[in-house]
Amino acid sequence: MRHWTQIELLAELEPVVARELDRHLGAAREWFPHEYVPWSEGRNFDGVLGGDAWDPSQSRVSDVARTALVVNLLTEDNLPSYHRDIYESFGADGAWGTWIGRWTAEEGRHGMAIRDYLLTTRAVDPVALERERMGHMTQGFASPYELDVLHTVAYVSFQELATRISHRNTGRHTHDPMCEQLLTRIAQDENLHMVFYRNVLAAALELAPDETMQAVWDVVSTFQMPGNTIDGFTRRSVQIAMAGIYDLRIHRDEVLAPVLRSWGVWDRGGLSSEGEQAREKLGSHFEELDRQAARFEERRAARQTRAAEVS
Numbered sequence: 001m002r003h004w005t006q007i008e009l010l011a012e013l014e015p016v017v018a019r020e021l022d023r024h025l026g027a028a029r030e031w032f033p034h035e036y037v038p039w040s041e042g043r044n045f046d047g048v049l050g051g052d053a054w055d056p057s058q059s060r061v062s063d064v065a066r067t068a069l070v071v072n073l074l075t076e077d078n079l080p081s082y083h084r085d086i087y088e089s090f091g092a093d094g095a096w097g098t099w100i101g102r103w104t105a106e107e108g109r110h111g112m113a114i115r116d117y118l119l120t121t122r123a124v125d126p127v128a129l130e131r132e133r134m135g136h137m138t139q140g141f142a143s144p145y146e147l148d149v150l151h152t153v154a155y156v157s158f159q160e161l162a163t164r165i166s167h168r169n170t171g172r173h174t175h176d177p178m179c180e181q182l183l184t185r186i187a188q189d190e191n192l193h194m195v196f197y198r199n200v201l202a203a204a205l206e207l208a209p210d211e212t213m214q215a216v217w218d219v220v221s222t223f224q225m226p227g228n229t230i231d232g233f234t235r236r237s238v239q240i241a242m243a244g245i246y247d248l249r250i251h252r253d254e255v256l257a258p259v260l261r262s263w264g265v266w267d268r269g270g271l272s273s274e275g276e277q278a279r280e281k282l283g284s285h286f287e288e289l290d291r292q293a294a295r296f297e298e299r300r301a302a303r304q305t306r307a308a309e310v311s
C-alpha cells in the first residue's frame with residue numbers, strides 16, 4: 001500500500017477542489033437571511049431597553065421543536081471550531097483556501113439567520129440561549145480522529161448531510177411555515193456543502209483507495225453529531241430522536257447509506273488487504289447499526305403506544 005503524505009494528497013486533490021468550487025459557485029443562489037425574518041413581529045426585551053421579558057407562552061413552537069432549534073443553532077454558532085479543524089486539515093493555499101473562506105461565510109449566515117428568527121418571534125429563551133452559546137463556544141469542538149485531509153473530508157461529507165436533514169426535519173416539526181421556509185433554505189446550502197465534500201472524497205478514493213477507505217471506516221465508526229459537546233446533548237438528542245427529527249435510522253439510512261453508495265464503497269475494486277479489512281469492518285458495523293436502529297424503533301413505538309393509552 002502506497003503511503004501518501006498530507007502535502008501530496010492536498011496537491012493531488014487541488015484540481016478537484018478547484019473544479020468543485022466552480023461547480024458550487026455556479027449552483028449556489030445568492031440569498032438574504034433578513035428576508036426570512038418577520039421583523040414586524042419583534043419587540044424589545046427587558047433589560048437595557050425596558051421591554052418585555054421572555055416567557056415560554058410567547059413561543060409558538062413545541063418543546064421538542066425548541067430543543068431541536070437550539071441544538072441546531074448552537075451547532076451553527078460553533079462555526080469557529082469547525083473552521084479551525086478544516087483550516088488545519090486543508091491549509092489556506094489555492095482552491096482549498098478559497099473554499100474554506102466561502103464555506104465559512106455560508107455557514108456564518110446560518111447561525112445569524114436562525115438567531116434573528118428565534119429572537120424576533122420569541123421562540124426561545126434569549127438569556128438561556130446566550131449563556132449556552134457562551135458555554136458551548138468556550139468549550140469548542142475537537143474532532144475525535146486525526147485532523148488530516150481524508151478524515152476531515154469524510155467527516156464533513158456525512159456531517160453536512162446530517163445537518164441538512166436535521167434542519168429540514170426540525171423545520172417540519174415547528175409547524176411554523178415561516179420557520180420551516182428558513183430552515184429549508186439553509187438545508188439547501190448544507191446540501192451543496194455535502195455534494196462538494198462528497199465529490200472531493202470520491203476523488204480521494206480513486207487516488208488513495210486504501211487510506212481513504214480506512215478514513216471512512218474511522219469516521220463512520222466513531223461518528224458524533226456536530227454539537228455533541230452542547231450541555232445536555234444526550235438528553236436532548238434522545239428527545240430529538242423520540243420525535244423522529246434525527247435518529248439512528250435516519251442516520252444510517254438517509255445519511256451514511258446514500259453517501260457510501262455514491263462512493264461505490266461496497267463494490268469497488270483495487271483495494272489492498274488493509275483497505276479490504278476496513279471495508280469489511282464497515283460492512284459489519286453497518287449491519288449492527290441496522291439492528292440498533294430497529295431496537296430503538298421498537299422501543300419508541302412501545303413508548304408511544306403506552307403514552308397513547310395513558311392519555
Ligand SMILES: [Fe+2]
Pocket residue numbers: 076106107110163190
Ligand atoms: Fe450550516
Ligand SMILES: [Fe+2]
Pocket residue numbers: 107160163189190193
Ligand atoms: Fe454546511
